[in-house]
Amino acid sequence: MSVLASIAGWLVAFIFLSYLIPHTFVAWFYKTQNLKKKYNARWALVTGASSGIGKAIASRLASQGLNVVMVAYPDPLLEASHEELSARFPNVTLKKVPVDLGRPGYMPAIEKAIEGIDVQVVFLNAGYVLTGFFADVALERQNANLECNAVNAVQITHVLLQKLLDKHLKGCFVYTSSAAAAIPNPFSVLYASTKAFISTFGASLAAEVKPSGIDVLVFHPSPVASRFYDKAHKLDAMEFFKKMAVDPEDLPDTIFASIGRLVWRDVGPTAIGFRLLMKVLDYNLFSTLIAVFGHLMPDFKRHMKPRVKKTESVRIGSAVQRLTHGGWVPSFCLPPSADPVGAYIHLPFCKRKCLYCDFPVIALGRAVDDAAPVPAIEAYVGSLEREIAATPAQNPHPLQSVYFGGGTPSLTPPPLVERLLHALERAYGIAPGAEVSFEADPGTFDAGRLRSLQALGVNRLSVGVQAFQDDLLHRCGRSHSVAEVHAAIEAIHAAGVPAWSLDLMSGLPGLDPGAWAASLEAAVAAAPTHVEAGTPFAAMYRPGQEPLPSDDAAAAMFGQASECLRGAGYEHYEISNYALPGSRSRHNTMYWSGSSFYGFGMGAASYLQGRRFSRPKSLPAYLRWLEAYREGPRESPGAELPPESRRDVLLDAIMLRSRLRDGVWLTVLEDIAGDKRHEPALLSALEPHVAAGLAWLERDGEGAATHFGLTDPEGFLLSNDVVSDIFLALDES
Template structure:
């Protein structure tokens, strides 16, 4: 084993069972923060290691894996084996196979793992070879999310990506040769200088690679990023709101025609291939979070870890204090609405009424009435509240802002 050896003198916290009100987590998100460089749109908590470093030759990655395993061992087992594990980042495909195996071993020892668990790993083209992906698969990884983003070299360069278009089919072939048959591709629309023709080409190229899943994200210019220093939202060379809306509608039409189900505002899947892990987020279910900047949701409480390696290590040394404010009923309601309305199936009004009361549900429906009249919101006969596709999803920020104004405790 590498520096993340599972031996050590860290004691394991005693098990604490979940309750009927707050079921035990059965999912774990693991943050691997390392990247070759920071993409120009990225505001995630990452550490840049350069183009020549990866888990096999990076002391920083080895040290992080050791500390990550310490956090996992110290986290109480709340009583339910893991059904899903998601390695996100960052670029988890910079891990050595032995390092991934170490983390998975500690997770299994601490929480248990269901026989049919979904184990997902984010990977970037050009950051791994066939031996790596074969090793990850042998460790248990059975779902890959490949960060493609675009199929044009000029767009990849414009957003700071390290791979080239030719790396994409090679990466897909390596995933397939390793025996992994659950593949997702990520694409971004609304990039600087991006045209509708380029977006059409990217969608067609992605479909031709026959993935089981596609995530289609609209660029958000986040504060503090390189893009935020260069561009203001709505200004050229960023596409106009009208053009990005056309890109969204085109994706919905093109992918639906190709047999993908639009099951979440930004996600499409062939039947049976929706991401089981991410569905836990959108269904507002509990999950463990591990690593620098990771968020967890346990026993009705959300908690985020420090966003730099130094602060994360100091937090571990301090005993992992969790001092986020207690969630109010208004917080819990907004979480349920904001997350659940991302799903094509929407939210059960019966369940909302059982948890928050008849008057609250009536107030929700009153707040959403203007948007229902525009065709953006639908209340089905089976008492499911959902946003329409594509227009309700396109204007989701407007709809959610109205709900936030109505129900926020602040």
């Protein structure tokens, strides 16, 4: 027995020493190496080079006299890091390659950057983490994560390795794996899996290339204080390990000392601890324990909450199906989505501020005529990217809608728009077929710019025409002319824009029914898929008095619009909005249904976790808020505010959904309120308006009320009166 115990003891000692001795030997007896001298190299390539480990590696390589190709996501950080390192190391060349390694199509840009040079030192470092239940994270986002964490490393390795072998050059390939590769990682399944792949890939490749003088190192860092945590969203486990994060500047010495001497190198207490744990516990046993007891982890419980909400939504959906006898259930009879389904991006720049405009804008004046992108716009886009990166994802499915509003977004150069779309895709995912809307003013775009925007994914325009008379445009302070309106319409048709809204104003100073009729006819002739007819001047002038149209004239013009546009085949689906069949604004419908959405930028509003939050409306105040927000805990903007009460949400639903032709379903209100106690008072308040022809009420085969709405145009015109009476009745009930 003693012999067996002795053998077991020696065996355990051998297992641990076989791991510890090489690491200890390298750590104590080998110092960092000059890779330029070691491989007689001139060029290196680093992915993920804009921050964290990648930037620290690029800096150390440049300090050794190596020229560096810096490959990273196209955002301001890459620009800033490239500029900083170029200033610090003026005697070397630093090439920047701004590409998204999470989207196929990055290789041509990389191959162009390395054309005519020999890259012998390669650090493949790019990667980020997605968190949540694997089945709940959209497949599109999983594919992007897989591409960034693993696939690009394979492709880049293949291209550069072939060149080294063809030219008989020495070199090295260094891969950033993770301590997570050593153990099962529920709630970040793909991250652990891709990092385990990188570890095995590198170790397997090492045996093939070592005889050719090419070294391979896979290093597994412990948590590092870097932008990684901007992408990690929020896991309790990550918050714990973040406390032990080390400075990325501490890593190059260890990594450089290990190249050619080890194939795997664990760096830091977490990575070493995980590796030793797996020597004490069999991996199969540890995996089984995690599988059996994983549901007790705080992260499991936190990620279950969205599923509970979905179950509640299924319950109300089933109730509606029973109500409609199992028939088709339209989306407007379902409750609002608690998960964000869209994002609003505010681009505040315009030529000049219109007299009626109440939005936060920045007038550029003549600067917009410059050939080069206005620096202010580029700097602002960088701020938007930082806000998007700092805002944790709450949507289990990709965004269904993205809306660029302003200001005049069409002043923003398409490359900057592309950066914003990439930032949204990376942070939240954008669903195939999502509505991507873009506001544009006549005189700020041509067919070429529209084609560029469509190539980026923009598939809907909202064009601020407002009037077809020059004198009316002048009175409201618009910067364009009627001639530019017609040129814009021609450009839209020439570019083949599939969906676009023509925006008119029915309450302009000096507008009369004759001019309004002419504008409506011109709008129909332009053949948009959507028309919006608003009344914006009420805040500037006293309604009904000069120079605004009288109340009677305004009512007549409202009726004119309804009659003209409905006669031309447009459905009057919302008080101020008309659309051809299938062309409703999905983004605005999201607002009217009360669903949650992200908002980004100066003055932008968001609605997350039952909290409405508006950002500061001046640029300096917004920038100060953004920096404070990024330095705070990773929570949604406005998380410190109390959520709306059920009562508030109920009133919002009545007010917003009654604007829609489809009306308000009582089952939705029941789901919001949690009961039906409000229903008798609501129906009682509605009854006189139904009798007066301002509202309608539908009932099922058993006589029970199902949903109600406003008549067109009479009820729409007096919507405030109807909704106010309902609110009063609910307050008194």
